[in-house]
Amino acid sequence: MTLFELLTQGTECLERAGSPDAGNDAKLLLLEAFELDMTHFLLNRMQALSEDEATKAREEKYREWIGSRAKRVPLQQILGSQEFMGMEFFVNEHVLIPRQDTETLVELVLEREKNTQKRVLDLCAGSGCIGISLAVLGGFCYVAEADLSEEALGVTRKNAENLAKKTGTRIDSFHGDLFDAIPDGTEAFDILVSNPPYIPTKVIAGLEPEVRDHEPMMALDGTEDGLLFYRRIAKEAGSVLAPGAAVYLEIGYDQGEAVSELLRKQGFTEVEVHKDLAGNDRVVCGRFVG
Incomplete structure (x- = not known):
């Protein structure tokens, strides 16, 4: 599994749920779950993810967040913050x-x-x-x-x-x-x-x-x-x-x-x-x- 594949799966899940900005939401959740900025995502998106416990935990968190967003829970509530x-x-x-x-x-x-x-x-x-x-x-x-x-x-x-x-x-x-x-x-x-x-x-x-x-x-x-x-x-x-x-x-x-x-x-x-x-x-x- 790669970051790109995870992002694709997350985006497709949110699209099926009718999320109005599926691609962007899936990306933001992925970056947050893996504590990445966009530069490092682009550099590493095609590499196979590690099998260590920490990486597996991040992947599980991402899938849970996607599940919540698919239920139309606001992105801000999932991430716990909003800029103002x-x-x-x-x-x-x-x-x-x-x-x-x-x-x-x-x-x-x-x-x-x-x-x-x-x-x-x-x-x-x-x-x-x-x-x-x-x-x-x-x-x-x-x-x-x-x-x-x-x-x-x-x-x-x-x-x-x-x-x-x-x-x-x-x-x-x-x-x-x-x-x-x-x-x-x-x-x-x-x-x-x-x-x-x-x-x-x-x-x-x-x-x-x-x-x-x-x-x-x-x-x-x-x-x-x-x-x-x-x-x-x-x-x-x-x-x-x-x-x-x-x-x-x-x-x-x-x-x-x-x-x-x-x-x-x-x-x-x-x-x-x-x-x-x-x-x-x-x-x-x-x-x-x-």
Whole structure:
């Protein structure tokens, strides 16, 4: 058996399973299983594999990973990581896999919020990719990560330890339902960021299996119209925000007008919609008057 033959078998297996990028996924899994870069793969791909136990273990791992990917388990969950804002975040089945679209929100905050003494609240934190990126790249003095899922907060804490421990930022994690997670007496926040569940319930059944079957439903389902969490954030945010605080919310491509109106009705000012790199509405921001 050679690496090339293994790759061919893996690719064919994923193609039969309907994997949308079978060849690339099979290659990435092979390189990871054998701890190879592309150069060494190309140099050695036609050589017979060794019969030693270590090589056999790598081959078995690769076949197991291909089996998981054939069941449409996301590649990021199999490998346990996803790149976001130039950093590698640990991910598993308990958190939403960070998307490039969400970098639009982080980049907007970094562009607009230059005062590093501001306190940041990341609601529906999941992997912590938003708040931790702001800690590392923005240097904010304090970041609070809040999520309803204890399992998700475990991922958040691991990423904070791996990526932000050398920063001067204090990062706390709080378990609870949106603002109920924040302990009484906590100092008010100057920046609120969130990528809440926003997919309408009826849409979820039509999503790709990787999302529908393997990412946490509680991170996807925004109830009937997808706007439940925005209503609550707009209505309840004043309980934890300082006067003049900025709010940045990721949205679905068709939710800009609706979410903007929810904020305006609750007295937020300077409400704007920002687009992602694909030209779709992606972030609604506003300012809390207090």
